[in-house]
Amino acid sequence: MIKRNILIASAFFSFSLGLAQQYGGMWIPTELNEKEMKDLGMKISAKDIFNTQKPSIKDAVVQFNGGCTAEIISPKGLLLTNHHCGYGQIQAHSTVQNDLLSNGFWAKNMSTELPNPGVTVDFIVDIKDVSAQILESTDNLQEQDLAKKIANNIEVYKNSQKIESYQSISVKPMYYGNKYYAYVIETYKDVRLVGAPPQSIGKFGSDTDNWVWPRHTGDFSMFRIYADKNNKPAEYSKDNVPYVPKHYLPVSIKDKAENDFTFVFGFPGRTTEYLPAIAVEKIMKEIDPARIAVRDVALKTLDEKMRADDATRIKYASKFASVANYWKKWIGEVEGLKKSNAVQKKVMYEGSLIAKNHEVKTTLDQLNKLYNDQAPYALNNAYYSEVIRNAETFALANLYSNYITSLEAGKMDEKGTTAFKTKLTSFYKDYSAELDSKVTAKLLALYANKTEAQFLPAGFDKYKNEAQNIVSFEELSKNSVITGRSQVNGAALNGDIEKAFSNQDKLIKTIKKDAVYQLFMSIKDTYMKTADPQFTGLQAKIDVLQKKFMAQQISTDKDRKFFPDANSTLRVTYGKVKGSTPRDAVSYDYQTHLAGVIEKYVPGDYEFDVPQKLIDLYNKKDYGNYKDKSGDVPVGFTATNHTTGGNSGSPALDAHGNLVGLNFDRQWEGTMSDINYDPRFSRNIMVDTKYILFIIDKFADSKWLIDEMKIVK
Template sequence: MIKRNMVIASAFFCFSWGIAQQYGGMWIPTELNEKEMKDMGMKISAKDIFNTQKPSIKDAVVQFNGGCTAEIISPKGLLLTNHHCGYGQIQAHSTVQNDLLSNGFWAKNMGTELPNPGLTVDFIIDIKEVTGQILEGTESLTEPDLSKKIAANIEIYKNSQKIQPYQSVSVKSMYYGNKYYAYVIETYKDVRLVGAPPQSIGKFGSDTDNWVWPRHTGDFSMFRIYADKNNKPAEYSKDNIPYVPKHYLPVSIKDKNENDFTFVFGFPGRTTEYLPAIAVEKIMTEIDPARIAVRDVALKTLDEKMRTDDATRIKYASKYASVANYWKKWIGEAEGLKKSNAVQKKITYEQSLMAKNPELKTTLDELNKLYKDQAPYALNNAYYSEVLRNAETLMLANIYSNYIASVEAGRMDTKALSALKERLTAFYKDYSAELDAKVTAKLVALYANKTAPQFLPAGFEKYKNESQNMTEMEEISKSSIITGRAEVNGASLSQDIEKAFSNPDKLIKTLKKDPVYQLFMSMKDTYTKNTDPQFTSLQTKIDGLQKKYMAQQMTADKNRKFFPDANSTLRVTYGKIKGSTPKDAVSYDYQTHLAGVMEKYVPGDYEFDVPKKLIDLYSKKDFGNYKDKTGDVPVGFTATNHTTGGNSGSPALDANGNLVGLNFDRQWEGTMSDINYDPRFSRNIMVDTKYILFIIDKFADSKWLIDEMKVVK
């Protein structure tokens, strides 16, 4: 019986990897798996996707604000990305009196488009493999000399490149340091808000529907790139003109069918597809549950206040969405890893590798030992990092502790101080000390209860009682300059940064006596002494072995075509439009429609309200050219493209390179694809271009924007 189960597991493993190779993968656009793409239905060539000699699709795809992806859809630099990617900019233009989050925004002409200081988009001009140059002279080196030599080689390479003032060169490690690639990047800094639906469309379903399917969210917003008179990057100026792209994407409103070929082009953030089984097990059973527990407490506390106070809702809207995003993702990831039997699949794969190369057993035995040794430190790292991120008073205290260290070390120059002041000014604008006192009280109690005694500061057990913490944290907050409720140099930090920083010596002296600062420093000092050195030392050893393990995998497994893990560089993934059957007796279609929006409609609800105009359009069936064969407007669809964070806003393209959708999420049952792609469950979720154009045209009365586009009917 045991042998039979092992055979079945092995057979399933081989089947899964075979399918994953067909549909999965995040490919460097200069190294596309072109034959398989064409076998699956692609009509264009790899050169049409990425070409440095003539315009290609890569010239229409940009990294948006360093995180998301966006694409150009008109000859006048019109940019499409997700609503959640532009959320911070929409929020920045919002007030209680002029709430663009709730009401939406649509420029009536280019003159009314809104500037966004600090917002940038990056084009990838060229990609080259530079492994030889970067690893030159490193053959006999070990850490830390190895990292120093690689860093020096990277600087030598970057300095040798002839680029324009508005360009930069970035060198990225791939395959855990076994290969290196150089990217020439061109950055545009004048990017203006053109249009955004109200969040009742752009964020419809909000947190309840986040990461799940069926989905009915019109998750899109529109911007425009501006350039100088020579079409080159420039700082914001009223004299700038719309950017003329080398290529822009035609927008298709053709009907979609199951098994149609699609590919997604964008900047996926981070995946770890090649970890050993022990690492996956630790993530599934220890690290993800710790992260989830911290964010669960923070989100519930914020939500209670946001639902009853509009000013707080606007202040915390973007932050809440950011925290909730990965909270829910980690829940799905942990469950998906269990459901897809990821650990056993990894063990089976490791056994197959060891059969081909016995030396792999030594590598894997060492990795197993290192991960087990690191486990208690890794767990404390997870709790500590998440508490600091979500208890804003502690996060602020951390910022101020770094400021003090920089001043005392003589490293705080005028530029760094200016950047710090700008950061703090922006932070306090959307901060509630009273609310965060509650969040901090609960998170400190969680930390005290969940952390092993050897990782806690002396006397920290007194914080285990949440109710007592609530009273104490409120009192601490009232007397703290960090929360902005007390003054230094005659000013509150939350109201007058310049005045508060006017006497640095007094500010630092006051900070060191601040009760929030002292609480934070007790945690930081203990973490720095009892956790960080051990965690970091073991991680350095793990990283070195992972590099070796990666190289051994690539050498031993000749039947597998490898792609590098995502690292926020430009990638192509491809698949087919498909529904799914994630659970027994549960089957999902690949397409949702406007009828589903109306089915979910709850008048006045925070997540499921629907604008009256959209209801009227639906009631009248005033769909224009945007209905499909069902007679309804399609809203979203799923496919087997292998995506992750950073792919938000990425164009979903058809076999001919036309835009058919806008990637914005993944199906919850498949979020473990960052670690273990499973073709049964892994689906990316996209807004249909028909719905996007329908909203722009019929709902927003902004047909002037559609007139800019090349619409494929």
């Protein structure tokens, strides 16, 4: 239960009220907090940021491949995003013989830029508040009836709008369904790789430095958008031409100073700033620790093999980085929630709401009961979901399970089967059955030891011994068709997939008899019977009350300016360039430099090696126009912008709307800002534009790219 330490909470609450940006903010660009932005130093207007009547900054900002953010920095569609956002594409073009991850890639001209099938960028053409239309006739509806009516209203709205053939409309809920917004989206499908530094620059510090400040990572890569001859979206074609943007960002190489105004424009993924205290406590004490435990086992097993074998390193590079990213984030989140007294802070805020509106107490009492009732099911959900995600052999078994279910229900046609085979081919390409046999064996032991007996299949105790599992599961894996180590219809599923599917009835029967598949299904069936219905049923009730609690917060707290939680829609966050003092006797400056890269240099190391050419440039002090007043090249900087996943690759802009940095991370002590933004600790981390241009110009000898840009000196 929550320890309601009112004295501590009250002191902290009073202290936090005195700080600027108390709650952070991820603002819908049509509803900017313009006054505070200008008070903090912004020199342009909200209309310069988002305008549908004339070119504005929003026309230079795109969602990159459905996840990260990117920005246009030249009149020829040159696109800048993070190295880790383009990592999958860099990996896809890499082989052991031509390792672009290790060596980097720089096109010498447009004709040598590399196509990336399936990669897209999305422009937001317009944003409209459509709450009245979507919530029409829903006042007295509950749960399923409400969801059905809203879905119908969304379809009616979409069908009433006239858009171009290459556009789409997405309607998104805000404030837990109290409001709805429509987004007109324009998608471009020909995106080519232009340049990427070697990972010894783009991923410098790798997992050790991930989420950590001071940071010295040149986390950037470059792409280009191509369009048809009319500048409209088109599938890849050699006849396509560079896209001509409505607006592109000037790139500033001016020095930065502490307290300079900055704002970040991008597509933050997901935050939950308005949860009740009980929910935050469950995340901090139960859910995050469970997720961390599972990924800790998987990552250690993968890392051991990746360090010893280059082929495995390349095959698993992108997946490892993805798994490690949130593993470390959750560790920092737990520590940050504790350090910022997040639960007590929430308790105090809830008390202030109750004092103004006693109906809030009824809502919170109900939420407290529901979260406590849900706790054992939520914990099992966390372990189950993470085990199935990180034990890739079980993830494969789950894919087959879902396919067989759809097939037997008559919901799988030829098109669906083709899509499924394509998905399998992609999965097997970067899957090692032998390596994952060890991962899965270890996670079986963790699941058996950490999960309450009521959520486990009968006789599951035999999987508690990790060493024993490694031997027994390897035997199952070697004789399994789904791992690709045994054949069906005369072919392996990870080899000739068409032949393996040539007799589908036989394939399905063989999979159902597969020992790995049967083991997975025993876990899945038990979870679906003993935990999932209870978890989802209680969550549905929590969601209804959370919507009510959100509405009560807005109606009760008249002094607070609310912004909606992030949901992968276009947002603006703002703040100031600033260092931090995260712990007693520890102070961080806001800026790092190239000298710090050299200080961290460990020859031949997986994470801290440095290319010889970069060392030579440092020794010669051959910095060109890219040094700052210290005489060194600035690498990264921090500010108080409120960011999250999805903001990776987002432009960091100055008071005049010039590009000054590329957002790529947050400071570890402030990763809890997805749940509880704290102005004392929450810092976003950006690559300095001076370092980006320095690497392009001096290291990569690609001045032709610099010549495309508008440089603000």
